[in-house]
Amino acid sequence: MKPLVSILIPAYNAEPWVGEAIRSALAQTWPHKEIIVLNDGSTDRTADVAREFGSKIKFFSTGNCGLSAAINRAYQLCQGDYIQELDADDILPPDKIERQLAVLRDGDSKRTLLSSQWAPFFYRTRHAHAIQNSLCQDLPPVEWLLRKMAENLHMQNATWLVSRELAEAAGPWDTQLRYDQDGEYFARVLIASEGVRFVPGIGVYYRSSGKGSISVIGASDEKRLSLLRSMKLQIQYLRSLEDSERVHKACLIYMQTWYGAFYLERPDLAAELQDLAAQLHGHLEEPRLRLKYAWLAPVIGLRAAKRIQNELPQFKASCMRSFDKAIYRLEAMRANGRAPADLS
Secondary structure (H helix, E strand, O other), X not given: OOOOEEEEEEEOXXXXXXXXXXXXXXXOOOXXXXXEEEEXXXXXXXXXXXHOOHHHOEEEEEOOOOHHHHHHHHHHHOOOOEEEEOOOOOEOOOOHHHHHHHOOOOOOOXXXXXXXXXXEEOOOHHHOOOOOOOOOOOEOHHHHHHHHHHHOOOXXXXXXXXXXXXXXXXXXXXXXXXOOHHHHHHHHHHHHOOOEEEEEEEEEEEEOOOOOOOOOOOOOHHHHHHHHHHHHHHHHXXXXXXXXXXXXXXXXXXXXXXHOOOOOOOHHHXXXXXXXXXXXXXXXXXXXXXXXXXXXXXXXXXXXXXXXXXXXXXXXXXXXXXXXXXXXXXXXHHHHOOOOOOOO
């Protein structure tokens, strides 16, 4: 019998998007699947939108407990041999799961971790371009984590297809984390795996949702604390596989990359990273502004210049998002003869 795949969709205030995510799950060409939507205490019409799909999905609601707890609950409710996680604002191509399972060979371990690409988009997926980097190949766990840290790379969480055996070996999502919880979780999945098998030409459409996204730190101390905890754990996981000079170097690059998120705003947390760097026989340098912003620091101060460096790209992305939304709505009006429902 073909393995059952559970598609888990945790949803919090995802009214504009969750219907599209569910439709992409239902459209999967892999026939043996179940779709579990877990409404995490939404205050908008997320639950109403999900219920419109009736018996095609399994719908559950809880109080608001956060993303990690919602995924853990959905996992407890599912029956699948394989687990596909899907954020409520993202979209799966129709053949994503089928093509990933097709690469498995007789005799393959259930600890084989299946990977794919991801493509960021705003509203129109047809203009999305898949991210191509050095993680887009078959890799053993230690090499995957080394490249992630040394090159500041990642795979979006829905790119993975994880067997139940592997998910149970990795353990549940860490409910203490409110930022980079997927990075920490999949690092655990990686170290419990026997390696990554990458399937080219497929992936997931990842919606770039803007300043309010869970993936933006902003002024949140809670997210900084979460990021620090996640980083420390991921470094620990990598060192459990190999504690060598090249691992130390990759970890130091990783910490230096994110050092600026703590340096001015939370010097106490920056000091913790500096202590960890010392344990790895290294030292973190004072973060530098990029050249096109560095000239501002003597004029308006380092903090203000850093704020501009962080917020100007967000502003540019916001303008692109607004333009793409306008074109999306115009195309929908032409196709349907009327305006679509408002989108956030």
